[in-house]
Amino acid sequence: MIAALIGLPLFGAVVLLLGGRRTNAWGHLLAVAMSASSFFVAAILFVQMIGKPEEEREIGQHLFDWIAVGAFQIPFGFLLDQLSIVFVLLITGVGTLIHIYSIGYMEHEPNRRQFFGYLNLFIAAMLLLVLADNYFLLYLGWESVGLASYLLISFYQQKPSAAAAGKKAFIVNRVGDVGLALAILLMFVTFGTLSFEGVAAGAGIASPSTLTWIGLALLLAACGKSAQFPLQSWLLDAMEGPTPVSALIHAATMVTAGVYLIVRAHAIFDLSETARTAVVAVGAITLLLGAFIGTAKDDIKKGLAGSTMSQIGYMILAAGLGPVGYVFAIFHLLTHGMFKAGLFLGAGSVMHGMHDDVNMRHYGALRTMMKVTYATFGLGFLAIIGIPPFAGFWSKDEIIHAAFGQNMFIGLATLLGAGVTAFYMTRMMAMTFFGEARWEPDVKPHESSAVMTIPMIVLALGSAFGGMAMLFIGDIEHWLEPVTGFAYPQNSVSNAVLIPITLSVILVGAGYAWLRYGRRPIPVVAPANVSLLTRTARADAYGDAINESLFMRPGQYLTRSLTWFDTKAIDGFVGGIAAAIGGLSARSRRLQNGLVRSYALTMLGGAALIALVLLLVRL
């Protein structure tokens, strides 16, 4: 059963990518069917799991021995427990909706079949990542989603910017992957095994410094995949990919793999205070940085990308809080998966009606033209800023509550983040759906077809009720407890005090944005004369500039000097010897002048010399 989850989309990917043009006519339908049947299998497994008593819910499947070299034993095996199943449902559920949406969104794309092949490949890779029962197999999934992400970001490969964005995502992810590779090596050296079970069992007796190093290496991996500071720069450029890809990979699923990794390795983080502190610091910095970048973007997708960074910052921060935070990290991940995917699909629907224009300054007053998009985007908006009773409220509030339990400053950072989130999301709403129309002359906005709006409606319902359903019906805290552990936050600030404070911060952020962007006309061209803060946010907080001056330029300088050294010094030395011998031979060859008498003279001279030497030596 578990293998079927991965096998179905993988089969779809193989058929579509190897089948070639023959499969053009029905390729997208096959991809949707494969993804949907994978979701169906997941639903069956989920129902089966609910029916079992708590201690029997974890099931494994051993397919074959993948690598068996002496003590290095890697099985190709899957593990389906309470943590994996929620991921599987999110990936296949949201994945299927986005497959359906893409039928409409990519309708006029000549390479649509290839796109669906890549999407299926991504679903299979992501499922492999969350279903692996050891870190080595997880690494295979980790790299495979990276490949799928690269292929899909550069899907419009005729656009140089898209090709560059794909390469950038791949290279920045490579930095994080080094962290995962190091963590795996350290785990094998320390514990002698790479299975989740074995590592968790061995963590208790390993030395604290080793655990800290493993934790930091895992954090580096999570930073790369989840676009966390300091490896955040690729996510904004990744928006070059088609919008369904941004919704599925760069909002709902793949970028949250870092959170999954940290929660999965909680045995390591439980025992290392230092590693947890680093995780919290990264999360806090990123949640503020992402929100800050989101406030100044005119590109609707980049605004949402900054928001994704920020929301994943919340999850990472929660995961760094330890047992009080793991379940809320996953809870927020699930609600975020729904509302952010919905928001991206809404953005895609707007772009679809606006000739693929992403600049919000060319939008405005779309609420009358795109009623469904407006309603679904609005529900996602209410969910992300955390208005009760929508999904984001429940999960974000729990994180803020747990953060205040840890440390006042961390709590304040999450609170400030919530206010900034309300600001940039209200700005986005106001610029897109309210105000006066600022459309380009030849643009006639229209609502998207049903194949696109139905997935948006489903996700909007998830954004509206998903949080309540998971918290009150699903009891997610105790559902995940056997896997991740759970502790109630020990707080001086109670939820009864905190919720009104949070809500007022959110309302202040939203109100300020409404005053600035809802009540006042918005210039069609972005004003150039703006504050330093706005300019910093527009430039992605100079993330690219820092990377370029710190790593790229010195790297290029190093390669140039190495090339110079190679051509001048090493090639010069080797080539110089050859040239010297060649030149010398060319000169000595002149002695062979063909004149017998000169040879005779040489012989005579030589003989005389030998005779002389013999005489001298004898004397």
Place this chain on the structure above:
Amino acid sequence: MNPNNYLVLAAILFTIGAYGVLVRRNAIIVFLSVELMLNAANLAFVAAARNTGTLDGLVAAFFVMVVAAAEVVVGLAIIVTIFRTRRSASIDEASLMKY
């Protein structure tokens, strides 16, 4: 008679031969000069054998005579062939085998 005189004569003959090889252009004359050098060497061998009272030098002299005879056969054949093709016996003109 002082045996050293033979050696002196041999040295004089060798020098004349070497001089001839180096300065003359006619292949036949060069050839003659080579013969002169070989016979100077023979004279030295024979004189040395006489001085020491052993047979070694005499044996060497016979070897040199045999080699010289063989060399004359081959050398003259080459000279005749060159003369036929080039209408000249100058060794300076037969200088195509070079760098």
